[in-house]
Amino acid sequence: MAHAQSHTKRIWNVFWILSAITIVEVAFGIIKPDVLHLTNFLGTSPLNWIFIILTLAKAYGITWAFMHMEEEKKWFRRAVIWTAVFLVSYLVALLLIEGGYLFETLSPLVKW
Secondary structure (H helix, E strand, C coil), rough: CCCHHHHHHHHHHHHHHHHHHHHHHHHHCCCCCCHHCCCCCCECHHHHHHHHHHHHHHHHHHHHHHHEEEEHHHHHHHHHHHHHHHHHHHHHHHHHHHHHHHHHHHHCCCCC
8 A cells, every 4th residue: 555655756756847848848838038039049038948958858757757767777768868868859850950041041032
């Protein structure tokens, strides 16, 4: 019975942490502070970087808790996490590069 209670407590802790991160994301999405939204940093606004980082943190938390990665061997955890980090970083870089190119190319033609 104690084993089930520890899992229940753990699930609730993960729930509250992920909920807090989601609430922060939603609040930033609603408020959109000009200092974070209308400036440029590494190809996009700091607000977008905050969303990317918080989303990756949530993905890591879900992987760690619900895929039971803390119980796996160290090399396996690293293989899973670093592969995901590399692929997501690659995707973000490609999206920023292509999005910037499309924005520059279509700016004269489209009213944003």
